[in-house]
Amino acid sequence: MQVRARDAATNISIGNARQLINYEGTSDSIGRGQTRIxxxxxxxxxxxxxxxxVLSGDADLSVWSSRIDQSxxxxxxxxxxxxxxxxxxxxxxxxxxxxxVFGYSAAEYRLSTSNGATPASLQALGQGGLAxxxxxxxxxxxPVASMPDERAGSVxxxxxxxxxxxxxxxxxx
Numbered sequence: 246m247q248v249r250a251r252d253a254a255t256n257i258s259i260g261n262a263r264q265l266i267n268y269e270g271t272s273d274s275i276g277r278g279q280t281r282i283x284x285x286x287x288x289x290x291x292x293x294x295x296x297x298x299v300l301s302g303d304a305d306l307s308v309w310s311s312r313i314d315q316s317x318x319x320x321x322x323x324x325x326x327x328x329x330x331x332x333x334x335x336x337x338x339x340x341x342x343x344x345x346v347f348g349y350s351a352a353e354y355r356l357s358t359s360n361g362a363t364p365a366s367l368q369a370l371g372q373g374g375l376a377x378x379x380x381x382x383x384x385x386x387x388p389v390a391s392m393p394d395e396r397a398g399s400v401x402x403x404x405x406x407x408x409x410x411x412x413x414x415x416x417x418x
Contacts, residue, residue, distance in 0.1 A: 265341075272300060272355045275348035280386045282345055287332075287360055289339040294359040297328040302352025306330055306373065309385045311340035319381050320373025321349070329373040343389045349379065 267283045275281055287293045297306045297320075305321035306328035315338070320328035332342070346354060375381065 269356050269358075272353055273346075274353045275304060275346060275351070277348050277351050279348045280345050282343060282387060283356065283358075284389075285342050285344065285358060285360070287337055287339065287342050289337060290334050291337055291360045292334040293332040293337060293342060295330045295344050296357045297346055298355040298357070299325045299327055300353040300355060301325060302354075303349040304328065304352035304354045305347045305349050305379065307345040307347065307382050307385070308332065309343040309345070309389050310338045311342070311389050312338045313388075313390070317345075317382055317385070319375060321347075321376050321379045321381070322374045323376045323378065325352075327373075341389055343385055343387070345382075345386055347382075 265284050265286060267285070269283075273281065285293070293308075295306060295308050297304055303324055305319070307317040307319050307321075308330045309315075309317045310332075318330045318332060320330050322328060344356070344358070346356060
């Protein structure tokens with residue numbers, strides 16, 4: 246999410262006001278050939294686990310680090326098999342990780358992630374794997390480092406009839 250604001254004096258905010266937000270509902274559906282992208286920040290020393298519980302159809306999983314010279318970690322088993330990728334803490338590149346769920350066929354799935362030790366509930370979903378009949382992606386759908394410019398986006402015209410109230414935290418010293 247990226248936010249810009251204008252005050253009553255028509256001052257417009259400029260600066261790095263960004264936050265990664267992923268909507269992980271109880272389940273999601275994806276069409277054949279479609280890809281859903283999620284992004285997470287992973288710190289050095291954290292294990293990063295990604296699990297796709299396939300409820301129906303065939304959904305595959307790719308996890309890309311922010312290092313462009315690394316290939317994805319992929320789990321693309323055949324059919325309605327749960328997919329899992331674990332990046333051990335010793336192999337984590339600190340920064341942004343891009344998780345891509347690909348619909349090999351139309352599918353319904355549940356995504357779960359963990360920074361740190363993999364909870365037993367996620368381990369129970371099963372290990373991922375590679376299907377010889379499927380190709381492994383050679384590049385992410387969108388480059389992991391791609392972000393909109395902090396000055397991008399339009400600012401609505403000043404209109405006293407269309408005002409918005411933004412509540413900011415109060416810091417008292």
